[in-house]
Amino acid sequence: MKQKIFIICISIFLISCSEKEKDFDSFEYSYGGTFSTLFSIKFTDNDTVFMREHWNSGRYENGKFPKAKTNYFALLTIQQRNELSSLLKKINFKKIDSEYFENYSDGSAFQLIIRKGNFEKKVFVHSHKIPKELDSLASWINYTKRNLKLTEINRELEFKSIEGILPPPPPPPPVEKILFIKK
DSSP states (O other): OHHHHHHHHHHHHHHHHSOOOOSOSEEEEEEEETTTEEEEEEEOSSSEEEEEEEEEOSOOTTSOOOOTTEEEEEEOOHHHHHHHHHHHHTOOTTTSOSEEEOOOSSSEEEEEEEEETTEEEEEEEESSOOOHHHHHHHHHHHHHHHHOOOEEEOOOOOOSTTTTOOOOOOOOOOOOOOOOOOO
16 A cells, blocks of 8 residues: 555655746747837747837837837736636647748838747738638737736847838828918
8 A cells, every 4th residue: 555655645746847848948028010010029938928019109008008119027827827828739830931022111020929838939920811820829929018017127129020021101290380471
């Protein structure tokens, strides 16, 4: 009987010590919407995300928005972490294209870079014709970003995924005062 208990305890110990396979070693995503936002987000292999709001129009449906040119961190819930894992597992990054591009000058674009072991994939999207799994991932990230509880940080963040994303539109020119001269 003692031997059975010992074997069970050892089995439980080994199972609890076994490390869950990581979904990625590094994963970052940058998104630019012509008239809405330009941001980058870096997911870690735990619940922490780092984000930089490069630019935004100052309007969101929920009435709050991050400050432009500001870095943040946030924590994903267990549910969000599981959703991300599930979405990533549905994408065969080895088989998807590195670029989905349509030649139009506005709209949205995103780029992601994922690395796991010796494999790295960079995917640039400026098109409406992409695999549904990739579209689902991008939609989930954009939705989740709007609902994160962001904490501003002073830490410098570097994002390689921002390269190639369309810049925000230029600010409108200043309105000049028009003088009316009464004759």
